[in-house]
């Protein structure tokens with residue numbers, strides 16, 4: 001079984017440890033830079049990308065505003081098509097529903113399509129307590145599960161592993177779970193993929209129950225959609241006799257026409273593909289074709305509380321493309337595990353503290369796990385203003401806490417800064433609120449620039465050892481503006 005995030009330390013401590021792991025940093029840097037460059041190219045091909053992004057944002061906002069109506073419509077559509085809908089208020093209820101459904105089939109094994117919602121609720125661990133083994137079939141999820149590891153990326157959960165590490169995990173662990181890895185397995189991608197294919201195939205052919213999430217649910221027809229690259233999802237969705245899908249309530253889109261927008265923006269933002277290799281859709285059940293029993297478990301688990309927050313609710317627009325992770329300088333250095341959640345990176349920093357609503361150091365620290373550079377907002381295909389939500393959540397932390405889903409106030413302590421950093425911030429506040437002193441200081445700094453040290457003394461030495469201090473201009477900007485623009489306001493045309 002994979003490891004869990006329970007009991008993780010706050011972000012600063014976890015990140016502090018991670019940045020000292022040179023292998024991890026190398027793996028992350030290589031992977032994120034590769035995906036980032038490919039995404040930029042794929043997006044640049046689309047002339048109306050900005051319009052698509054705005055359309056995605058509008059569709060999601062409209063749906064969230066009328067979520068009550070669309071959820072009821074979805075339930076009616078799924079029921080009419082032969083499925084059964086279950087409502088789960090939290091993780092415990094969802095896990096109980098799924099475990100009971102599997103037990104009712106008499107099976108003790110299930111195959112799974114990669115699903116963030118089931119990771120969020122700890123479904124695999126809950127099923128194991130009931131004697132049911134859940135087998136992950138996505139390649140990266142398989143690596144994480146066999147390695148008794150935790151996912152560190154939304155799209156590529158084993159992004160922190162290199163090929164050599166994956167070969168070792170396969171050779172060591174596969175025999176414990178089923179078909180062993182071939183003798184003499186090397187770390188070439190083709191051999192690793194073939195080992196996974198052989199290992200998984202016997203599980204696909206044996207499984208009577210499949211469990212999935214969904215990328216989208218279309219309210220007008222009750223259709224669920226899973227997009228993927230490997231074909232394992234298609235196997236899980238079609239071969240078993242019973243299919244159980246656990247999906248967050250925010251994954252609804254009203255119509256197929258709305259879906260069209262996301263089927264363009266999601267693949268380019270996530271895997272830099274023009275379209276997903278596999279797009280599977282299913283609507284209830286069909287006689288003699290695919291699973292004959294279909295259950296949809298609609299998961300709340302903190303989403304309606306998130307919806308109640310006027311600023312924070314935009315996090316529910318997320319389509320889990322992971323583009324924000326791949327451009328984030330903090331994620332690139334700290335890695336996904338430091339976020340203490342299945343949702344790492346910028347989206348995790350705003351989603352986890354809202355969804356979990358529990359008192360923990362990690363939730364208090366996550367809104368501070370960002371430099372607020374804004375790269376995440378730039379690439380987000382549904383225009384979630386992540387920096388805005390981060391600052392909003394910092395305010396809530398500083399003001400005395402988040403509110404839990406049962407209405408209790410949770411007091412969260414803001415992350416403590418370094419004493420020198422706090423002193424510097426106090427000095428900056430004083431200077432910016434005394435314009436005359438600021439101007440004098442700037443002129444003095446410009447005139448003495450030849451004597452400025454190249455490295456900082458004392459505790460600042462470590463910081464400046466790996467960075468160039470900014471060069472001081474010969475003339476402060478304000479003096480230059482006064483001289484060249486004659487006092488004209490900077491924003492006048």
Ligand code: SF4
Nearest residue numbers: 318319321322324380
């Ligand atoms: S926040 Fe935006 S960029 Fe990040 S995973 Fe969600 S949709 Fe993608």
